[in-house]
Amino acid sequence: MPRRKQPTSHDVAALAGVSVATVSYVMNGRTDRRIPVETRDKVLDAARRLSYAPNRSARSLRRRRTEQVCLVVGSIGVPAYDQLARDIHARADEAGYGVVTIVVDSRARAEKAIDLLQQRIADGAVIAPDVGYLTESDLTGLARSGLPLVVMSNTATPDGFDVVRAPETAACAAAFDHLFGTGRRRVAFLSHLHEFEAADTHPSERLAAYFDALERHGVVRDDGIIVPGANDRVTAYQRVAELLARPDRPDAIFAASGRGAISAIWAARDAQLAVPDDVAVVGAGNLPESLITRPTLSTVGPSAADDFTEVARLLFERISAGVPAEGRVISDPWSFHPRGST
Amino acid sequence: MPRRKQPTSHDVAALAGVSVATVSYVMNGRTDRRIPVETRDKVLDAARRLSYAPNRSARSLRRRRTEQVCLVVGSIGVPAYDQLARDIHARADEAGYGVVTIVVDSRARAEKAIDLLQQRIADGAVIAPDVGYLTESDLTGLARSGLPLVVMSNTATPDGFDVVRAPETAACAAAFDHLFGTGRRRVAFLSHLHEFEAADTHPSERLAAYFDALERHGVVRDDGIIVPGANDRVTAYQRVAELLARPDRPDAIFAASGRGAISAIWAARDAQLAVPDDVAVVGAGNLPESLITRPTLSTVGPSAADDFTEVARLLFERISAGVPAEGRVISDPWSFHPRGST
DNA sequence: CTGTTAGCGCATTCAT
DNA sequence: ATGAATGCGCTAACAG
Numbered sequence: 001m002p003r004r005k006q007p008t009s010h011d012v013a014a015l016a017g018v019s020v021a022t023v024s025y026v027m028n029g030r031t032d033r034r035i036p037v038e039t040r041d042k043v044l045d046a047a048r049r050l051s052y053a054p055n056r057s058a059r060s061l062r063r064r065r066t067e068q069v070c071l072v073v074g075s076i077g078v079p080a081y082d083q084l085a086r087d088i089h090a091r092a093d094e095a096g097y098g099v100v101t102i103v104v105d106s107r108a109r110a111e112k113a114i115d116l117l118q119q120r121i122a123d124g125a126v127i128a129p130d131v132g133y134l135t136e137s138d139l140t141g142l143a144r145s146g147l148p149l150v151v152m153s154n155t156a157t158p159d160g161f162d163v164v165r166a167p168e169t170a171a172c173a174a175a176f177d178h179l180f181g182t183g184r185r186r187v188a189f190l191s192h193l194h195e196f197e198a199a200d201t202h203p204s205e206r207l208a209a210y211f212d213a214l215e216r217h218g219v220v221r222d223d224g225i226i227v228p229g230a231n232d233r234v235t236a237y238q239r240v241a242e243l244l245a246r247p248d249r250p251d252a253i254f255a256a257s258g259r260g261a262i263s264a265i266w267a268a269r270d271a272q273l274a275v276p277d278d279v280a281v282v283g284a285g286n287l288p289e290s291l292i293t294r295p296t297l298s299t300v301g302p303s304a305a306d307d308f309t310e311v312a313r314l315l316f317e318r319i320s321a322g323v324p325a326e327g328r329v330i331s332d333p334w335s336f337h338p339r340g341s342t
Numbered sequence: 343m344p345r346r347k348q349p350t351s352h353d354v355a356a357l358a359g360v361s362v363a364t365v366s367y368v369m370n371g372r373t374d375r376r377i378p379v380e381t382r383d384k385v386l387d388a389a390r391r392l393s394y395a396p397n398r399s400a401r402s403l404r405r406r407r408t409e410q411v412c413l414v415v416g417s418i419g420v421p422a423y424d425q426l427a428r429d430i431h432a433r434a435d436e437a438g439y440g441v442v443t444i445v446v447d448s449r450a451r452a453e454k455a456i457d458l459l460q461q462r463i464a465d466g467a468v469i470a471p472d473v474g475y476l477t478e479s480d481l482t483g484l485a486r487s488g489l490p491l492v493v494m495s496n497t498a499t500p501d502g503f504d505v506v507r508a509p510e511t512a513a514c515a516a517a518f519d520h521l522f523g524t525g526r527r528r529v530a531f532l533s534h535l536h537e538f539e540a541a542d543t544h545p546s547e548r549l550a551a552y553f554d555a556l557e558r559h560g561v562v563r564d565d566g567i568i569v570p571g572a573n574d575r576v577t578a579y580q581r582v583a584e585l586l587a588r589p590d591r592p593d594a595i596f597a598a599s600g601r602g603a604i605s606a607i608w609a610a611r612d613a614q615l616a617v618p619d620d621v622a623v624v625g626a627g628n629l630p631e632s633l634i635t636r637p638t639l640s641t642v643g644p645s646a647a648d649d650f651t652e653v654a655r656l657l658f659e660r661i662s663a664g665v666p667a668e669g670r671v672i673s674d675p676w677s678f679h680p681r682g683s684t
Numbered sequence: 685c686t687g688t689t690a691g692c693g694c695a696t697t698c699a700t
Numbered sequence: 701a702t703g704a705a706t707g708c709g710c711t712a713a714c715a716g
Binding site for chain 3: 010020021025028054057058062
């Protein structure tokens with residue numbers, strides 16, 4: 001495939017009448033090498049005329065770094081991931097780094113992702129999906145190979161990589177206690193799909209807190225009101241509408257996502273049910289929208305608005321440190337934010 | 343910075359007692375080279391024991407391709423971009439390609455993006471942001487340098503790259519005609535921020551259609567009801583709430599985004615206004631949510647649900663073609679979908 | 685069937 | 701102040 005040949009530093013050197021070394025020095029604007037303005041201009045001019053751009057692969061090979069970071073997420077279109085992506089992009093931009101995104105939503109893709117990281121597609125990575133596709137040994141393996149890594153997980157133990165936690169259990173427990181404590185008896189759980197499928201084998205933190213609370217309050221579990229649908233707004237709306245249309249409709253709904261909870265509020269209102277009088281709603285996460293719904297949405301979530309600048313900072317710190325620091329762990333526990341919907 | 347040295351093909355070759363060439367052939371599973379199972383296993387075993395992974399930069403340099411594609415978007419968290427990203431990721435996955443995302447929301451970042459593409463950070467790119475940061479000459483420049491390119495734009499002319507269009511004007515005109523035709527007189531325009539700022543210099547297609555319709559129906563433009571806020575749900579809600587609280591409140595709202603329109607419906611309902619009787623709402627785009635609001639949301643948008651698989655297909659076709667085909671243009675004009683909110 | 689070798693394009697010594 | 705030479709790690713001709 002005869003793609004038009006890109007100009008190389010040789011071409012520039014030839015056109016400028018200097019050596020490739022000089023071209024390299026000029027292009028990298030190195031100050032430790034005194035280069036007369038005249039030569040510099042000759043080079044820059046030649047580069048411009050050829051519209052020369054140094055080849056990234058060659059540079060990476062030589063410099064032994066790619067100047068890219070990798071962001072591994074579980075899916076596209078999740079508000080929290082979006083914020084993470086924004087914060088990583090911002091930090092990467094400052095550092096002159098690019099961001100390559102990998103979506104891991106199956107074991108196969110997880111293996112592919114690990115392989116790519118092993119191949120040093122990036123100088124460091126943030127691993128966000130907290131579903132089981134990436135095992136702890138995958139992570140330690142990567143870290144041992146010298147890749148700077150920041151992992152967002154409530155279960156992983158730092159081992160050559162940093163861990164950022166957001167423990168949910170206490171906040172969820174508080175939310176459920178509040179619901180049961182104020183007399184709710186049929187609390188439905190609107191779950192993510194993967195969460196639903198693994199409900200009995202590896203229950204998520206939220207789901208485990210739910211089961212715990214049921215026991216604590218002597219309420220018998222009814223699998224009929226544990227429904228998947230939190231992944232997207234439309235499905236959530238439909239599932240909740242169905243739940244609320246039943247004769248034995250729930251008197252409260254805990255949604256595993258903020259989007260799900262907001263859909264639940266609409267569904268309730270559209271069904272002429274009062275929130276929270278007829279049905280209470282709690283959502284997990286920290287959507288700004290929580291404050292503009294009627295009533296405002298009670299949530300379990302981080303203490304402040306989503307902010308992953310710290311994650312980005314840790315990553316770039318590790319990258320520039322060069323020498324793998326001890327694994328650190330930072331933790332920002334969730335809390336229960338009671339608002340209008342409970 | 344003494345990062346642990348990664349094993350190279352030499353190390354594997356040494357351990358397996360073969361040459362680097364054999365290692366390369368085995369690792370790439372090439373069938374044109376008949377390799378006895380025994381040697382193959384020796385190599386694979388050695389590779390596994392060293393946890394060897396071929397270095398990506400070296401391979402890219404040698405093969406003259408990165409096996410990455412670049413997705414350039416205008417921001418993060420826009421539903422249509424999300425769908426685009428999903429479709430590109432899916433196609434890339436099949437082809438064993440990675441996806442690197444670049445966010446271009448300023449001229450500076452646009453220049454950075456062009457530079458990176460010039461440096462052959464990827465084997466091809468999809469350019470999505472239809473705001474002016476990337477000029478047509480930027481694009482032709484890139485294309486001329488041999489980079490396979492698919493551009494989503496209603497204005498760019500294909501010139502070494504493919505163009506995917508989604509003309510909006512007719513659909514918007516139809517929507518406005520419907521509004522004015524059914525007696526609306528104060529039609530507010532909830533715009534994106536950049537759209538608002540460039541309203542008089544480079545009005546967006548939607549805004550231009552709005553101005554046109556005003557003239558056509560003999561309605562005088564009132565800048566007081568052209569407000570930014572379509573970018574996010576919360577701002578949209580607040581702006582619309584403000585609009586509706588005014589004594590001279592609008593009797594219709596055209597939102598430049600689906601999210602904005604949905605917030606508008608809430609805001610209206612929360613203000614005890616009937617949609618569409620007191621205020622009609624139209625949104626631009628194709629959110630699935632349009633069907634679950636009460637009333638359902640009238641929209642201008644693509645004929646079917648967002649689907650960018652065609653964009654992905656064009657890109658990979660161009661990449662594997664090798665030889666730059668004539669620029670093609672495909673077009674999927676928007677239409678007006680009247681539903682409950684008008 | 686397998687090894688030797690010559691680059692890919694660049695950054696960096698070491699000479700000059 | 702500049703150039704020649706070396707090699708980053710890999711793949712693909714070409715030999716054997």
